[in-house]
Every structure is written in structure tokens, then in C-alpha cells.
Amino acid sequence: MKLPPHLKRLFGMLSPYRNRLLLAMLGMLMTAATEPTLAALMKALLDNGFTGKTTFNLWLVPAAVIGIFVFRGASTFMTTYMMQWASTRLLNHLRQLMFNRILDVAVGFYAANPVGRVINAMMFEVQQIIDMIKNVLTSMIRDSLTVIGLLGYLFYLNWPLTLIAIVLLPMIAIIVRLTGRRLRSLTHTYLKINGELTQVIEETTRAQQVIKIFGGEQYERDRFSRRAERLRSYSMKMSSTFAATVPITQVMAACALSIVIVIALIQTNQNQTTIGGFVSFITAMLMLITPLKHLAEVNGPLQRGLAAAEAVFALIDATPERTGGAILAGRAAGRLEFIDVGFAYPEQSPPALSRINLTIQPGETIAFIGMSGGGKSTLVNLVPNFFSVSSGEIRLDGQPIESIALASLRAQMAMVSQNVVLFDDTVAANIAYGDAMPDRERVIAAARAAYLEPMIAQLPQGLDTQIGDNGSRLSGGQRQRLAIARAIYKDAPILILDEATSALDSESERAVQAALDKLMQGRTTLVIAHRLSTIERASRIVVLVGGEIIEIGNHATLLARGGVYANLHQLQFAKEMVEE
Numbered sequence: 001m002k003l004p005p006h007l008k009r010l011f012g013m014l015s016p017y018r019n020r021l022l023l024a025m026l027g028m029l030m031t032a033a034t035e036p037t038l039a040a041l042m043k044a045l046l047d048n049g050f051t052g053k054t055t056f057n058l059w060l061v062p063a064a065v066i067g068i069f070v071f072r073g074a075s076t077f078m079t080t081y082m083m084q085w086a087s088t089r090l091l092n093h094l095r096q097l098m099f100n101r102i103l104d105v106a107v108g109f110y111a112a113n114p115v116g117r118v119i120n121a122m123m124f125e126v127q128q129i130i131d132m133i134k135n136v137l138t139s140m141i142r143d144s145l146t147v148i149g150l151l152g153y154l155f156y157l158n159w160p161l162t163l164i165a166i167v168l169l170p171m172i173a174i175i176v177r178l179t180g181r182r183l184r185s186l187t188h189t190y191l192k193i194n195g196e197l198t199q200v201i202e203e204t205t206r207a208q209q210v211i212k213i214f215g216g217e218q219y220e221r222d223r224f225s226r227r228a229e230r231l232r233s234y235s236m237k238m239s240s241t242f243a244a245t246v247p248i249t250q251v252m253a254a255c256a257l258s259i260v261i262v263i264a265l266i267q268t269n270q271n272q273t274t275i276g277g278f279v280s281f282i283t284a285m286l287m288l289i290t291p292l293k294h295l296a297e298v299n300g301p302l303q304r305g306l307a308a309a310e311a312v313f314a315l316i317d318a319t320p321e322r323t324g325g326a327i328l329a330g331r332a333a334g335r336l337e338f339i340d341v342g343f344a345y346p347e348q349s350p351p352a353l354s355r356i357n358l359t360i361q362p363g364e365t366i367a368f369i370g371m372s373g374g375g376k377s378t379l380v381n382l383v384p385n386f387f388s389v390s391s392g393e394i395r396l397d398g399q400p401i402e403s404i405a406l407a408s409l410r411a412q413m414a415m416v417s418q419n420v421v422l423f424d425d426t427v428a429a430n431i432a433y434g435d436a437m438p439d440r441e442r443v444i445a446a447a448r449a450a451y452l453e454p455m456i457a458q459l460p461q462g463l464d465t466q467i468g469d470n471g472s473r474l475s476g477g478q479r480q481r482l483a484i485a486r487a488i489y490k491d492a493p494i495l496i497l498d499e500a501t502s503a504l505d506s507e508s509e510r511a512v513q514a515a516l517d518k519l520m521q522g523r524t525t526l527v528i529a530h531r532l533s534t535i536e537r538a539s540r541i542v543v544l545v546g547g548e549i550i551e552i553g554n555h556a557t558l559l560a561r562g563g564v565y566a567n568l569h570q571l572q573f574a575k576e577m578v579e580e
Helices: 005-013 015-048 060-104 115-166 168-206 208-213 217-269 275-297 299-316 376-382 406-410 427-431 440-449 453-458 476-490 506-520 555-561 564-579
Strands: 336-343 353-360 365-369 391-396 413-416 494-498 524-528 540-545 548-553
Touching (some): 005 060, 005 299, 015 115, 115 168, 115 275, 168 217, 168 299, 208 217, 217 275, 217 299, 336 376, 353 376, 353 548, 365 376, 376 494, 376 524, 413 476, 427 440, 427 476, 440 476, 476 506, 494 506, 540 555, 548 555, 548 564, 555 564
Parallel strands (some): 413 494, 494 524
Antiparallel strands (some): 336 353, 336 391
């Protein structure tokens, strides 16, 4: 029988643990051998022990029974331990492969793969695979060996009766085949809905403030309830399909058993078998039902595991970011060239950027402004190659960035975005993030430059204080300044500031802007800011509308031109006057 490709791939991953798996299989073989041994012991007792003339030492009976069960217990323990040892290592291996891949995929991967679905694959679906291997594989090998051993003993004992029992096997196979298709289809849908439910939970825990301020509690309850109910419904369909297999199997076994009993009674009356032989046969036959039942039951977890394997391997096989490329010899000068650059997001039109031609000299500060959706963030995200250009070319110091190794390219850049991302670690660890051997003095200097000293002084452990999930124990301004300190610490030749001061109050903004002005000296800096007062001193200001550059120049030049920038500046100045 040809193995499903995902199952074949999983077995390949188990090959490093083959010695442990062989010990587990030896344990299964030993356990299976005890089944016919018990039936044979019953025959010997009835034929030789209850005839009135015992021909063996009576103390051999408890010794044999206890010995069989000690042997069985030891073999079962060995099987369970070795299977657990191998399966937990496979679990870690699969999770590590998935985790490595989510670090390697491009930023755009998450547009088509919600975070909840990724978490679901890493935590729930991979566990389904392990349960399949651990339980199904054990059952299929151990119970198949048990069936073979018992059938061999039954043939030895009474082959005509055994032929009747064998009729059971193809009938069970037919039932398993029929239910397998339905279970596979139901399992696919079940896993999809489970991923949706995980997504709802992830979004709800992440958006607590939005839910509370906009009164979305009932909406979220209804959303959760609908998906939970759908999940329950498909769970019931799977359970009913799976549960129907067992009683049908048991009914067929009962029919065969009843026929066997009648024929055995006839044989006994004709002196064709002994009482011990009959009881031993019935005992072995009854013992045969349990492993057959287990084999019938493996179909459910097998189909769930195979469906989960598809989702897990889909994540493992996701297309990673490009590899290879040249390693930059040292610190880049910071010259950036955009040559007829165009970019379009997948399945979206019109393009986000068109015909971008711009040269930025080392140490120059370029500010990008325009209305929302104009392409500012998209343009700066092309520089670290988060996305690849659809047309044209971007060069760093004359070298196309597509030809530079990503790690080497991004080592030349620091970035502070409007969506601050922090880690549940200490203040110091967040500032020095990515540095395998952080310099404490540099951390302190970066914190001071980002106006963090007053905040750090109030924290219980200072720089070594845990800041909570995404800096939840800090204010919005403190989180923003911590992200700025991280960029200051990196000391990269290219600096990207995407609304870097958006969450700061006026006093903090002035302090941080002074630190940023000092930081930007000698660095190529790309600035996105809606607050035009923060970019008036930029070397040049680039105005983007509809993904195209329509104006470029310094603050004074653009004001004198009286174009889009002048209108935006006038509108914002009037708004600030009204607010004051």
C-alpha cells in the first residue's frame, strides 16, 4: 500500500530516532506475544489442572501469571517511553522548523496568513500530528502483531473455527475505507474553523482598549460564539462518523463469535475438541476483538493527523525571503538611488508606486510627505527590501540592493515606525535588541539620548525592569522613546523614521527631536512625518501623491512654489492655530 506523501515525509523525519523506535517496536512485539500466551495458559489449566489429577506444581500457576504480566508491563512501559521520547523530539523539530520559517518569510506573508492561523498550526495542528504518530503508530503495529499472534494460535488450535473469524477482517477494512473519506473532509473544515477561532481570541486579547472604548464586547462575544458553535458542530459530525465504526465492528465480531460458539459446541459433542481447547479458543477470540477494535478506531486520529500535516507542511514549505547575495565589506556610505521604481501589492491596483526617480546622498535627510495612502511607508519599506520592487531598481552605494545579502543590507539600517514593537523583556534588552553581546555603557547613552532617564529612574529595577507584553507597563510616549533608543543604540548609517515622534507630548518631542537631530548627523535619514514642523530642516522634502513624486525641494523652495506642500503647510498651520 502506497503511503500518503505527508506520512512518508514524517517517517523520514523520524529516521534519526530509529534506534529508539526499534526498541519501542520490540516492546510492542513482546506485548503482542503475551496475548496468545495467556490463552495457551488457560488451555493447559483446564485440560491438566481441573481433571482431578494435577500433573504440575501448583505454584507454577501464580508464577506464570505474575511473570506474564510483569513481562507485559515492562514491554508496555518500554513502548510508551520510547514512543514518547521520539514523538516529543519530533514535536520540537516541527515547531522549530515552523518558527524558523516564520522568521524567514517575507513581510507580505502575513497578508494571506493571519497570525491566529500561524499560531494554530504551531500549537494545535502539530500536536495532532504527534498524537497520530504516537497513538496510531503504536496501535497499528502493536495491535497488528497481536492480531497476527492470536490468529496464528487460533489456526494452531482449531483452523475450521479460525476461518470463520477471518471473515471479520475484510469487512472491517471496508468500513474503515468508507468512513475515512468523510473524516478527512470533516477534519479539513474543523482545522480551518479552529484556526479562525484562534484568530478571534488573538485579536480580542490584542485589541482590549479598542473593544472597550468602542463597546465591542457583544460583537466579539457573538463572533466567538458563532465560530465556537461551528467548531462544536463539526466536532460532533466527526465524533458521530468515528463512533459509528466501533459498534458496527463489535456487532460483526459478536455475529462471528456466536457462530463460533455453536460450531465449537458441535465439535465438543463429537469429541473433536476438549473443554480446555474450546475455552482457550473463545478466550483468544475474545482477546482478538480488542485489537481489532483499536485498529478500527485509528482511522479518526489518522485522518486528523494527515489533515493537520498538510497545514503544518504548508507553513514549513512557505516561500522564504531570498537568500544569497554579496556581503558588504564594512559600513555603508549611505548613498541611495531609486531608478524608475514601481511597486504594486499582490492582487491590488492601481500600483502603490510609479516612476520613482530619486538620488539621496550620504548624510542627507529626506522627508516624505503626502496624504494617507500616497505611498510614503511603502517607499521606505522597499529600502530594507521588506518588499521587492515590481519594476526599476534601488541601489545602495551604487550596488543593487537585490544583489546584497539581506542580513548585510539590513545591518546598515535602523528603523523607528509609527507602530512600535517591543518585547516582554527588560528595558536594556529592548534597547540592545539584536546585539548578542550588549554594551551597557552604550545602552545607558542611548537611553539618555532618547530622553528615557527620568522614566528609568522611576522603574523598580531601572534598566533591568521587565516592560510587559509589547511594553504594556509603559505609556505610549515611553514606548516610542524606547524604540528610538533602540535605533540610537544600533548606530546604523541609514536611519528610517516613520512617524517616530507621533506619540510624544510637546515637551518630550522637543527633547527627542534634539536627540534625533544629533543622531541624524552624518547619516542618510528617511523621515515620514505628518507634522510638517518636524521636517522643516530636512535637506529635501519629497511630496508623494498617488504613488508618484510631484514635488521635491527644501522647505523654503516648496513654500515659495505655492504647490501641494505649501497648501498642506498652510492647512496644518491653520489647524494648529485653532487647537492652540
